[in-house]
Amino acid sequence: MGIVSRKEREKEEMRQLILGAALKLFREKGYDGVSIRNIAEAIEYSPATIYLYYKDKSEIFFALQYEAAAVKRDHIMPVVEIENPWERLVEFGRRYIDFGMKHPDLYDLLFITLTPMESMENQECWKLGIATHSFFVETVQACVDARYFKSTDTETIAYTLWCHAHGLVSLFVRERMRMYPEEKREELARKSFAMIVKMAENL
Amino acid sequence: MGIVSRKEREKEEMRQLILGAALKLFREKGYDGVSIRNIAEAIEYSPATIYLYYKDKSEIFFALQYEAAAVKRDHIMPVVEIENPWERLVEFGRRYIDFGMKHPDLYDLLFITLTPMESMENQECWKLGIATHSFFVETVQACVDARYFKSTDTETIAYTLWCHAHGLVSLFVRERMRMYPEEKREELARKSFAMIVKMAENL
Amino acid sequence: MGIVSRKEREKEEMRQLILGAALKLFREKGYDGVSIRNIAEAIEYSPATIYLYYKDKSEIFFALQYEAAAVKRDHIMPVVEIENPWERLVEFGRRYIDFGMKHPDLYDLLFITLTPMESMENQECWKLGIATHSFFVETVQACVDARYFKSTDTETIAYTLWCHAHGLVSLFVRERMRMYPEEKREELARKSFAMIVKMAENL
Amino acid sequence: MGIVSRKEREKEEMRQLILGAALKLFREKGYDGVSIRNIAEAIEYSPATIYLYYKDKSEIFFALQYEAAAVKRDHIMPVVEIENPWERLVEFGRRYIDFGMKHPDLYDLLFITLTPMESMENQECWKLGIATHSFFVETVQACVDARYFKSTDTETIAYTLWCHAHGLVSLFVRERMRMYPEEKREELARKSFAMIVKMAENL
DNA sequence: CATGAATGAGAGTTCATTCAT
DNA sequence: GATGAATGAACTCTCATTCAT
Numbered sequence: 001m002g003i004v005s006r007k008e009r010e011k012e013e014m015r016q017l018i019l020g021a022a023l024k025l026f027r028e029k030g031y032d033g034v035s036i037r038n039i040a041e042a043i044e045y046s047p048a049t050i051y052l053y054y055k056d057k058s059e060i061f062f063a064l065q066y067e068a069a070a071v072k073r074d075h076i077m078p079v080v081e082i083e084n085p086w087e088r089l090v091e092f093g094r095r096y097i098d099f100g101m102k103h104p105d106l107y108d109l110l111f112i113t114l115t116p117m118e119s120m121e122n123q124e125c126w127k128l129g130i131a132t133h134s135f136f137v138e139t140v141q142a143c144v145d146a147r148y149f150k151s152t153d154t155e156t157i158a159y160t161l162w163c164h165a166h167g168l169v170s171l172f173v174r175e176r177m178r179m180y181p182e183e184k185r186e187e188l189a190r191k192s193f194a195m196i197v198k199m200a201e202n203l
Numbered sequence: 204m205g206i207v208s209r210k211e212r213e214k215e216e217m218r219q220l221i222l223g224a225a226l227k228l229f230r231e232k233g234y235d236g237v238s239i240r241n242i243a244e245a246i247e248y249s250p251a252t253i254y255l256y257y258k259d260k261s262e263i264f265f266a267l268q269y270e271a272a273a274v275k276r277d278h279i280m281p282v283v284e285i286e287n288p289w290e291r292l293v294e295f296g297r298r299y300i301d302f303g304m305k306h307p308d309l310y311d312l313l314f315i316t317l318t319p320m321e322s323m324e325n326q327e328c329w330k331l332g333i334a335t336h337s338f339f340v341e342t343v344q345a346c347v348d349a350r351y352f353k354s355t356d357t358e359t360i361a362y363t364l365w366c367h368a369h370g371l372v373s374l375f376v377r378e379r380m381r382m383y384p385e386e387k388r389e390e391l392a393r394k395s396f397a398m399i400v401k402m403a404e405n406l
Numbered sequence: 407m408g409i410v411s412r413k414e415r416e417k418e419e420m421r422q423l424i425l426g427a428a429l430k431l432f433r434e435k436g437y438d439g440v441s442i443r444n445i446a447e448a449i450e451y452s453p454a455t456i457y458l459y460y461k462d463k464s465e466i467f468f469a470l471q472y473e474a475a476a477v478k479r480d481h482i483m484p485v486v487e488i489e490n491p492w493e494r495l496v497e498f499g500r501r502y503i504d505f506g507m508k509h510p511d512l513y514d515l516l517f518i519t520l521t522p523m524e525s526m527e528n529q530e531c532w533k534l535g536i537a538t539h540s541f542f543v544e545t546v547q548a549c550v551d552a553r554y555f556k557s558t559d560t561e562t563i564a565y566t567l568w569c570h571a572h573g574l575v576s577l578f579v580r581e582r583m584r585m586y587p588e589e590k591r592e593e594l595a596r597k598s599f600a601m602i603v604k605m606a607e608n609l
Numbered sequence: 610m611g612i613v614s615r616k617e618r619e620k621e622e623m624r625q626l627i628l629g630a631a632l633k634l635f636r637e638k639g640y641d642g643v644s645i646r647n648i649a650e651a652i653e654y655s656p657a658t659i660y661l662y663y664k665d666k667s668e669i670f671f672a673l674q675y676e677a678a679a680v681k682r683d684h685i686m687p688v689v690e691i692e693n694p695w696e697r698l699v700e701f702g703r704r705y706i707d708f709g710m711k712h713p714d715l716y717d718l719l720f721i722t723l724t725p726m727e728s729m730e731n732q733e734c735w736k737l738g739i740a741t742h743s744f745f746v747e748t749v750q751a752c753v754d755a756r757y758f759k760s761t762d763t764e765t766i767a768y769t770l771w772c773h774a775h776g777l778v779s780l781f782v783r784e785r786m787r788m789y790p791e792e793k794r795e796e797l798a799r800k801s802f803a804m805i806v807k808m809a810e811n812l
Numbered sequence: 813c814a815t816g817a818a819t820g821a822g823a824g825t826t827c828a829t830t831c832a833t
Numbered sequence: 834g835a836t837g838a839a840t841g842a843a844c845t846c847t848c849a850t851t852c853a854t
Contacts, residue, residue: 010817014817030235032233035845037843048819048846048847049818049819052817052818056845111377112315112377114378115378151398153398155391157398159391162374163367163370163399164370165366165370166379167366167370168366168370170315171365174315179333179336191362192363192366195360195363196366199363199405203401238826239827240827240828248836251835252836254830255834417838420838434723436641439641441823441824442823442825443824453824454839455838517783519783521784561797565797565800566804568776569774569777569780570776571772572776573779576721576779577720598765598768598769598772601760601762605808605809605812606808644849646847654815656850657814657851658815660851661813665849666848
């Protein structure tokens with residue numbers, strides 16, 4: 001392993017260090033609430049150093065969103081192996097929620113955090129997100145085609161299921177479950193997932 | 204009515220003036236985008252004046268959260284008049300979503316923004332929220348009691364319905380509907396609400 | 407004298423304080439070399455205070471240029487009283503140079519300092535400068551009309567005289583007379599002025 | 610020619626490379642607008658490399674001033690060939706102005722920029738400048754000796770001519786010709802030069 | 813010889829906040 | 834009760850400069 005590759009690795013490590021700190025902070029205080037200084041302090045470097053790795057604040061944000069989208073994809077995509085569309089759909093849902101529970105910061109970044117206005121329509125991240133979403137909709141479509149539902153309104157079915165899953169995860173991620181005792185929350189989520197699956201069966 | 208009470212009234216009016224302006228601005232520019240100065244300019248007072256009514260920016264924030272809870276209650280609570288529990292439940296859902304759509308910032312404040320839990324005002328706000336939530340759960344319970352559902356798991360039913368509604372509104376409020384064309388978004392929301400109602404009927 | 411007028415006066419004093427410090431600094435280090443912080447330090451106020459009196463750095467600069475233009479006008483304009491155009495012209499030149507010698511900072515600001523790019527075509531300052539310049543050209547024209555010169559090329563005559571005067575003052579203001587012993591410099595300038603007057607007589 | 614001298618040569622080449630880039634950039638963006646980074650990028654080296662050749666930014670500045678003095682000398686000095694002193698004087702003036710027009714930044718550096726007087730390089734530069742100036746004065750003296758003027762005050766004649774030329778170039782370099790339409794400016798300068806020559810003839 | 817990495821200092825600017833009036 | 838004046842602290846970002854490699 002040569003010098004070059006070591007340097008590359010170190011550079012990559014530094015970028016990860018920055019992203020890690022940024023992620024934590026963005027989650028806690030929102031995009032606007034976080035300053036480059038905050039990030040720098042968190043990793044114990046000078047603010048100027050950050051600029052050696054990322055052009056500006058929004059680039060850090062986008063890098064993070066891309067990472068998050070990639071992690072999400074990797075977490076969910078194994079379901080492509082499942083042939084039966086209904087089972088694939090259920091497993092997709094389970095994994096979607098599981099991703100949110102295991103990586104609340106990433107989920108937050110992808111689906112909750114208010115993004116800086118330069119919308120990212122043409123960003124890699126957006127493509128990645130769209131791809132996963134499309135796969136989800138196609139799976140619903142496959143279920144529709146295979147007559148798993150009475151309804152044939154693929155779009156609305158997909159959207160409705162997404163609403164439920166997103167709502168469920170969001171309430172966790174943004175700590176709106178305080179009226180339920182800590183130890184019952186996860187169980188409730190599991191039950192609710194089972195219930196929406198049941199409900200979907202009769203769609 | 205004495206001098207004291209008039210002064211109190213005037214003080215209250217001023218507080219309302221501030222909150223009103225703050226709300227409008229938060230809606231336009233987001234919480235972080237608004238400064239005390241902005242609020243002061245909007246009501247044509249000096250920044251220092253604000254401090255005569257609110258200790259600091261965060262206190263305005265908490266006052267707003269309380270306001271939001273009140274607005275939400277007023278928006279939803281007319282449904283207490285509906286005697287039939289199923290109809291009451293459906294109307295509750297409709298109004299909950301309607302509130303979120305009409306007051307995205309208030310909804311945001313109540314259900315999405317990460318908040319510190321200190322503050323007195325915040326406790327008032329919390330009580331108010333709990334009350335509305337309880338009423339919702341009781342309505343579900345009434346439906347269960349009246350055998351509107353096969354399932355009798357009130358808690359899970361209520362939670363599941365909330366997840367859907369919250370997911371639906373959140374996706375709007377935090378602008379995660381970009382993959383759907385602007386003009387179709389509301390229709391989709393309406394269809395989804397109809398669908399979850401249908402699904403609930405067969406619970 | 408009421409409170410209002412006292413406040414106004416204090417405000418005006420503060421503006422003068424800022425302008426005074428700024429003038430000195432701009433001269434020494436050029437527009438780009440001076441920071442708002444520098445100015446603030448010079449007058450022992452905080453940087454933020456400056457912004458209570460001037461919107462930004464360029465506004466200070468423009469205010470200063472305007473002041474300079476006004477002082478220059480007041481210094482020179484008494485010559486309007488002189489009826490004989492030739493005498494008026496000579497006196498104009500003498501006073502122009504005198505202004506430069508007595509107020510090197512102001513002269514610098516008006517004719518040497520590189521200005522921030524937002525050109526000031528429509529600024530009051532520009533108008534003022536143009537007015538004085540026009541008066542100068544008109545005086546030359548009057549001399550031409552009265553056959554004081556053989557040449558009738560008013561524009562070139564005016565410009566040539568200006569070049570000399572500006573060159574003379576600039577060499578002083580920007581300290582390029584070092585090859586002449588300190589004590590002889592002013593005499594040299596006086597002689598040169600006399601010489602250009604002589605030369606003009608034979609134009 | 611040994612290794613040492615080759616290395617010296619290469620070092621000199623590098624210094625020239627840096628100065629060349631610096632000059633180009635100074636011309637485009639002004640002294641303050643140029644950073645070491647900019648220079649480094651322009652020559653495709655790292656910023657740190659610059660420091661192997663110049664201690665700091667100001668040293669580049671002084672080196673440039675010296676360069677400027679050399680370029681000026683090379684631009685003007687061919688006139689030594691002209692035997693007739695009057696023709697030599699006129700051509701000197703023409704070339705002086707021409708140098709200023711063609712290299713406004715160099716001219717600026719030499720005759721307008723406020724400079725600290727420390728630095729060795731600067732002394733070299735100063736000697737060079739003095740030499741050219743002396744040559745100019747000697748040429749005027751030659752004209753006086755050859756009775757080209759009625760006046761015999763060599764010093765004042767030289768200074769007066771210099772004032773005109775310097776004034777003319779300065780007004781260009783520091784952009785004080787805005788009241789004349791862009792396309793007429795050069796013509797005006799040419800006419801003014803012709804006029805001062807005429808005026809000198811009758812001195 | 814050349815450089816990548818790092819930083820302290822500083823730029824312009826805005827903000828929440830205080831306090832004397 | 835209201836405010837004008839003031840400021841310390843913070844912001845994003847760039848720069849000149851150093852140093853280990």
